[in-house]
Amino acid sequence: MIAWLYLTVGIGAFAANFPRLLAAEPDSFMMEVTEAVAIVAGVFLLRRKNWARWLAIAWMAFHVAISVPDLHLLVVHLLFFFVITWGLLRPRRKSISVRGHRQVVEANLCNVPSAAITQIWRICPDLSSPAARN
Numbered sequence: 001m002i003a004w005l006y007l008t009v010g011i012g013a014f015a016a017n018f019p020r021l022l023a024a025e026p027d028s029f030m031m032e033v034t035e036a037v038a039i040v041a042g043v044f045l046l047r048r049k050n051w052a053r054w055l056a057i058a059w060m061a062f063h064v065a066i067s068v069p070d071l072h073l074l075v076v077h078l079l080f081f082f083v084i085t086w087g088l089l090r091p092r093r094k095s096i097s098v099r100g101h102r103q104v105v106e107a108n109l110c111n112v113p114s115a116a117i118t119q120i121w122r123i124c125p126d127l128s129s130p131a132a133r134n
Contacts, residue, residue: 002087003045006056010038034062045088053088060084 014035020028037059044052060081067073 002056002084003042005084006038006042006045006059008042010035010042014039034059056088057081057085 014032017028017031017035021032037055041052041056041059045056060077064074064077064081067077
């Protein structure tokens with residue numbers, strides 16, 4: 001979801017500011033570079049690249065920094081910064097279906113391959129039975 005937000009904002013702002021670039025307005029090139037960074041972050045967040053999470057957080061931190069003179073803009077950017085940072089750094093949930101039972105396992109998908117989680121369920125099949133939970 002956050003990846004799609006970055007793509008939407010990046011593409012939308014890039015298209016909206018493109019006429020300024022053509023008119024050679026001051027800072028228009030840097031605005032387009034900033035929007036291109038958002039697009040890159042969105043694309044690679046979709047591809048689950050860990051570095052893209054940090055790029056997305058840095059992109060939002062940059063927006064917080066440049067909005068310091070305007071209190072309203074600062075508050076809005078800080079709110080987005082905290083929500084996006086929480087969304088990108090929280091542990092991921094992975095659903096596993098074992099013998100007809102749906103199990104939800106907390107796992108950081110960047111560090112734990114799904115094959116390893118599946119192996120755990122093969123080694124300890126009684127963990128997936130309702131009787132074992134009582």
